[in-house]
Amino acid sequence: MRRISTLFILLTTLAVTGLAACDDGETPSTAPADTSDGTENCQTYVQGISAATPEGTYTVAISEATPAPPDKGLNTLMLTVTDAGGNPVDGGITLVVEPWMPAHGHGSTNVTATARGSNGEWDAPDVNLIMPGAWEFRMLITEDADTATEHKAVFTFCAEG
Ligand SMILES: [Cu+2]
Numbered sequence: 001m002r003r004i005s006t007l008f009i010l011l012t013t014l015a016v017t018g019l020a021a022c023d024d025g026e027t028p029s030t031a032p033a034d035t036s037d038g039t040e041n042c043q044t045y046v047q048g049i050s051a052a053t054p055e056g057t058y059t060v061a062i063s064e065a066t067p068a069p070p071d072k073g074l075n076t077l078m079l080t081v082t083d084a085g086g087n088p089v090d091g092g093i094t095l096v097v098e099p100w101m102p103a104h105g106h107g108s109t110n111v112t113a114t115a116r117g118s119n120g121e122w123d124a125p126d127v128n129l130i131m132p133g134a135w136e137f138r139m140l141i142t143e144d145a146d147t148a149t150e151h152k153a154v155f156t157f158c159a160e161g
Contacts, residue, residue: 088120132161
């Protein structure tokens with residue numbers, strides 16, 4: 001019983017902390033109920049924020065986001081991909097952005113990014129966050145030479161709606 005109570009308090013604390021982290025000045029209590037799940041993982045968006053795939057094979061940075069921070073509706077991202085040595089990756093891979101809402105177990109539409117051809121820059125337009133709440137931005141990289149292996153880097157942002 002004591003163990004259950006402790007777990008409950010811990011989870012409650014995490015939820016409150018998550019909401020506070022997503023607060024952009026608006027009153028959290030006015031947020032719809034469906035934004036209260038999964039928000040504990042939300043990151044604060046800053047230009048250039050980056051995430052690495054396991055083993056650091058690739059690092060994906062969000063060099064530009066429109067709107068910034070990402071929000072409900074259509075989001076356009078300019079991504080920068082580098083390899084383990086920090087070198088820009090301009091080809092030889094397929095980069096797909098999968099929006100995913102872990103609290104509800106659904107996505108929206110995957111977006112295949114287009115390489116600009118220099119500086120490791122890739123465009124991912126129209127990443128559609130169809131509802132407010134916590135969204136994972138899953139960066140799925142497969143190499144042309146090994147399409148069976150998926151390298152995944154993940155950001156999580158709260159869409160305020
Ligand atoms: Cu949802």
